[in-house]
Amino acid sequence: MQPLLQTVGISKSYPSGETIIRAVSGVSLLINHGEFVAIRGRSGSGKSTLLNLLGLLERPDSGEYSLQGQAVAELSEDKRAALRRQAIGFIFQLPVLLPRATALENVELPLIYAGVPRSKRRRRAKDALDRVGLANRGHHWPSQLSGGEQQRVVIARAIVNDPVLILADEPTGALDSRTSDEILSLFEGLHRDGRTIIMVTHATNVADRAQCQITLHDGRILKVEGTSAQNSLADFPE
Amino acid sequence: MLGIVVGVAAVVCMISIGAGAQAEVSEKIRTLGANLLLVLPGAQNSNGAKLQAGTQPTLTEEDAAAIRRELADVQVAAPLLSRPMPLVAANKNWVTLVAGINADYLVAREWQVVDGRSFTDEEVASGAKVAIVGSVIVEELFDGRAGVGETLRIGNVPFTVIGVLDKKGLGAAGRSQDDVVFIPLLTAKSRVVGAVRGTTREALDFVSVKVSDAAAMSETQQEIEALLRQRHRIRGDAPSDFRIENPADVLTARGAAVRLLGILLIAVASVSLVVGGISVMNIMLVSVTERTREIGLRMAVGASRRDIRWQFLIEALILALLGGLVGAVLGAAAAVAIAWEAGWPILISPWAVVLACGFSGLIGISFGVYPAHRAARLDPIEALRFA
Numbered sequence: 251m252q253p254l255l256q257t258v259g260i261s262k263s264y265p266s267g268e269t270i271i272r273a274v275s276g277v278s279l280l281i282n283h284g285e286f287v288a289i290r291g292r293s294g295s296g297k298s299t300l301l302n303l304l305g306l307l308e309r310p311d312s313g314e315y316s317l318q319g320q321a322v323a324e325l326s327e328d329k330r331a332a333l334r335r336q337a338i339g340f341i342f343q344l345p346v347l348l349p350r351a352t353a354l355e356n357v358e359l360p361l362i363y364a365g366v367p368r369s370k371r372r373r374r375a376k377d378a379l380d381r382v383g384l385a386n387r388g389h390h391w392p393s394q395l396s397g398g399e400q401q402r403v404v405i406a407r408a409i410v411n412d413p414v415l416i417l418a419d420e421p422t423g424a425l426d427s428r429t430s431d432e433i434l435s436l437f438e439g440l441h442r443d444g445r446t447i448i449m450v451t452h453a454t455n456v457a458d459r460a461q462c463q464i465t466l467h468d469g470r471i472l473k474v475e476g477t478s479a480q481n482s483l484a485d486f487p488e
Numbered sequence: 489m490l491g492i493v494v495g496v497a498a499v500v501c502m503i504s505i506g507a508g509a510q511a512e513v514s515e516k517i518r519t520l521g522a523n524l525l526l527v528l529p530g531a532q533n534s535n536g537a538k539l540q541a542g543t544q545p546t547l548t549e550e551d552a553a554a555i556r557r558e559l560a561d562v563q564v565a566a567p568l569l570s571r572p573m574p575l576v577a578a579n580k581n582w583v584t585l586v587a588g589i590n591a592d593y594l595v596a597r598e599w600q601v602v603d604g605r606s607f608t609d610e611e612v613a614s615g616a617k618v619a620i621v622g623s624v625i626v627e628e629l630f631d632g633r634a635g636v637g638e639t640l641r642i643g644n645v646p647f648t649v650i651g652v653l654d655k656k657g658l659g660a661a662g663r664s665q666d667d668v669v670f671i672p673l674l675t676a677k678s679r680v681v682g683a684v685r686g687t688t689r690e691a692l693d694f695v696s697v698k699v700s701d702a703a704a705m706s707e708t709q710q711e712i713e714a715l716l717r718q719r720h721r722i723r724g725d726a727p728s729d730f731r732i733e734n735p736a737d738v739l740t741a742r743g744a745a746v747r748l749l750g751i752l753l754i755a756v757a758s759v760s761l762v763v764g765g766i767s768v769m770n771i772m773l774v775s776v777t778e779r780t781r782e783i784g785l786r787m788a789v790g791a792s793r794r795d796i797r798w799q800f801l802i803e804a805l806i807l808a809l810l811g812g813l814v815g816a817v818l819g820a821a822a823a824v825a826i827a828w829e830a831g832w833p834i835l836i837s838p839w840a841v842v843l844a845c846g847f848s849g850l851i852g853i854s855f856g857v858y859p860a861h862r863a864a865r866l867d868p869i870e871a872l873r874f875a
Contacts, residue, residue: 307788307868328792335790342872346785360789407789 252319254414254446255304256280260313261469262299273299275469276313281448283414286441287476288460289450296469297450298419304448305338305417306330318414335364339408343420345400347392354379354388357407364411378406382436398429405436409445416440418449422456434459491764492808492851495757496815496844497822502753503840504823508833509746513739519656519665520735521598523702525709527555527565527695527716530729546729549673551716552695556592559711561704566593566696569676575669576641577629584625586642586669587693588676594620594653596698604636604651607672615674620651622666640669645679647671705734761847764811765855772804772859776866783863784871793864800860801853808852812845819844 262274273296281287291297302308303315306322315323322333339360347356357375366374379388382402392400401421408416418437422430434456437447441461449460457463462476529547549567556565570587587593590612594601601620611618619640626635635649656665671680699708709732716730776783783796820836827834 302869305788328794331787331790331792331795334788340788342788346781346872348782348785359786363786363790363792363795411790 253280254283254285255315255317257304257310257316258314260303260310260315262296262303262308262310272296272469274303274310277466277469277471278313279464279471281446283446284441284444286437286447286461287449288457288463289448289466290452290454290457290463291466291472293452295466297452297466299469300466301417301419301448301450304415305340306334335360335411337414339411339413339416341401341404341408341416341418341421343423345392345397345404345424347400347403349392352389352391353384353395353403353406356392356403357388357410360407360411374410375406378410379403381409382406396429397425398432401425401429401433402436405433405440409440414446416445416447418447420451421449422451422453430456490811491760491762491767492811492848493764493815493818495760495764496812496848497819498753498757498760499844499847500816500819500836500840501822501826502750502757503843504820504834504836505826505832506747506750507835507837507840508827509743511835512833513743515657516739517736520739521596521698523699523705524596524735525697525699525705525712526733526735527551527697527712528731528733529691529694530727530731546720547692547695549692551719552692554719555695555697555712555715558715559708561699561701561708561711563698563700564592564596564696566590566596566698567673567692568593568694568696569673569691570693571676571680573642573669573680575625575629577638580629582625582628584667584669586671586676586680588673588680589670590673593670593696596696599656600654601651602654603634604649606651612672612674615672615678617645617647617675617679618650618671619647620653620670621649622653622664622668623655624664624667625669626652642669642671642680709734761851764808764848765851768804768808768811768852769855769859771807772800772856773862775803776800776859776863779863780866780871783866784868784873787866787868788872796866797860797864800863801856804856804859805849805852808848808856809845812848815848816841816844 256279258278259276260274260278261272261276263270263272265271275296277300289297289300299308303310306317310323313323314321317333317337322330325333347353348359351359354372354375357378358371361371361374376385376388379385382405384399384402384406387395387399387403392403395403401424405421408418421437422433425433437449438459441447447460449456451457460476462474464474465472527547547567552565552567556562566589568587568589570585572583573586575582575584575586591607591609593599594606604620606620607616607618610616619642621629621635621640626632629635629640630638635652638649640647640649653666653668653670658664697708697712699705712732713728717728720729722728786796786799787793820841823834823836826832
C-alpha cells in the first residue's frame with residue numbers, strides 16, 4: 251500500500267542575524283494512512299518547521315517530499331494552495347478564527363475557497379460542528395465561545411474538507427488541562443474514524459496520547475517510540 | 489476617503505452648474521432671436537463726466553432706416569423707444585414697460601403674435617392707438633382671458649389691444665420678457681413718451697438689427713459703425729456717439745466664465761481624487777497589517793494568492809465607491825443649494841453621477857493594487873505567527 255506521505259532528507263534553514271539556523275536537518279519519515287503521530291521536542295528543536303513543511307506552508311531547501319505519491323516540492327504556489335485546501339486540515343496553538351464571522355461561517359471558509367456551492371457548504375459545516383460537539387453553537391461569534399470551544403471550531407474547520415491529513419501545532423498549548431483532555435479525546439475519536447493526524451507538542455503527557463512518538467532534537471530525529479507496526483522511519487545522515 | 493468624497497462632490501456640482509449655465513445661455517440666445525445686433529446711443533459727455541448711455545439723442549429713426557436701406561446683409565433694422573408707464577384696464581392697474589416699435593421689431597426678435605395680429609403699415613404710419621401685449625399683461629390685467637379687442641389705458645390714453653404675443657420667458661437681465669406692451673413708434677413719440685416733459689422726441693432706446701447671415705455678423709457690425717459715423721459727421725479718431733453690441737456674444741462670454749469656474753473646480757476635484765486615492769491606499773495598507781493573521785489563516789485553509797489579492801482589491805473598490813456615492817449625493821445637494829442661493833440654473837445629469845462614481849471606482853482599484861499585492865505576497869507562516 252502506498253504511504254500517505256514520505257520525506258527523504260528534507261532540510262530547512264533560516265537566517266537569524268549573522269548566523270543561519272538549520273531548523274530541520276535531513277529528516278526522512280514515512281507515514282501511512284490512519285496513523286496518529288506525535289512530534290515532540292523542546293522549543294527550537296524544529297518541530298513546528300517540520301509541520302509547516304509537511305503542510306505545504308513552506309518549501310524545503312533540499313530533500314524530497316511526496317504526498318499521496320505526488321512530489322510536491324516543485325509545485326507552483328497556486329497548485330500548493332489547491333492541495334492545501336483539498337488534502338490538509340490545520341489546527342494551530344492559538345485558536346485562529348475570523349472575529350467577524352460566526353462559528354459556522356468560520357468552518358465554511360475552506361469550502362468557500364474550494365468552490366463548494368452554498369447549500370452544500372452549510373450542510374457540511376454543520377456536520378463538522380456536530381462532530382466536534384458544537385452543533386448548537388453555529389451562530390455564536392468567536393468572542394462568545396470559550397477557549398476550548400474555539401479550538402473545537404478550529405478542528406471542525408480542519409475536518410470540514412474531509413482532508414487525508416490533519417496537522418496540529420500545539421493544539422492544547424493554550425488550554426487548561428481539563429479542556430486539553432477533551433480536545434485530545436476528540437483527536438482519538440477522529441483517529442478511530444480513520445483519519446491521519448500529525449500533532450506537534452512539547453508535553454510528554456500530550457504526546458503519549460498518540461499512537462507513535464517522534465522526538466526531534468536540533469532538527470534531527472532523535473528517537474521513535476510507539477505501537478505503529480507499519481511505521482518505518484529513518485534518520486538519514488547528511 | 490474624505491478626498492474621494494470632496495472630489496466626486498466637486499465633479500458632480502461643477503458639471504451640474506456648467507450644464508445648467510450652458511442650457512441657460514442657449515435658451516436665452518434662442519429667445520433673443522438669431523443674428524441680432526443692438527445699436528445703442530452713446531453717453532453724453534458733459535464737462536468730462538460721462539453720463540448714462542442713452543442720455544444723448546444720438547440715435548434716430550432715420551439712422552435705423554438708413555441702416556436698413558444701405559447695408560445689404562441687414563434684414564431688418566427696428567427702432568425701439570420705451571418707458572415704464574402705468575396701465576389701467578377695467579378696474580385693474582399695472583406698471584410696465586411700454587415700447588414704441590414698428591412691425592420689424594417682432595421680426596427681428598422672431599416673436600410671434602399668437603392671438604390677434606401685428607401692426608399694419610397704416611397703423612404704424614398714422615400713429616394709431618393700438619397695442620400688442622405680452623402674456624404677463626394678459627394675466628395681470630385681463631385675468632388670462634383673451635385680451636384682443638379690450639381697451640387698455642396707457643397713462644391717460646386709451647388703446648385697443650389687437651394682438652397677444654407668444655411667451656418668451658426670462659430675459660438676460662432676469663426680468664420677464666413677457667411683461668411688455670408694444671405700440672406703434674409714432675404713437676409712442678407723440679402720445680406716450682413724447683408727452684412727458686423734457687424728452688427729446690427723436691431719441692431712440694436702441695435699434696435692433698437682424699443680419700440675414702450669421703457669417704456676416706462682424707462685417708455688418710463694422711459697416712453699421714462706418715455708416716453711422718458718416719451720418720453723425722464724426723471725423724478721424726473721435727469717439728463714436730453710439731455703440732454696437734452683439735447680445736449673443738455677451739451671453740456666450742458669461743457661459744465661458746462659468747466654464748472657467750468649472751475648469752477650476754475640476755482642478756480641485758482631481759487633486760482631491762488623488763488625495764482620496766492615497767488615503768484609500770493608506771486605509772488598505774493599515775488593514776492588511778491589522779489582518780495579517782487573517783490573511784495567514786485564509787492561506788492555510790487553502791486561499792491562493794490570487795484569492796487574497798482579489799479580496800483586498802474588492803474591499804478597496806467598495807471603499808472608494810462608497811466615498812464616491814456619498815460625494816455624488818453631497819455634490820448634487822451642493823448644486824441645489826447654489827441654485828437656491830445664487831439663483832443659478834443647474835442641471836443635475838445622471839451621466840455626471842455615473843462618471844464621478846465610475847472614476848472613484850477606478851481610483852479605488854488603481855490605488856488598491858499595491859496593498860492587495862502586499863497582502864498576497866505575505867508568507868503564511870510569518871502571517872500566522874504575527875500576534
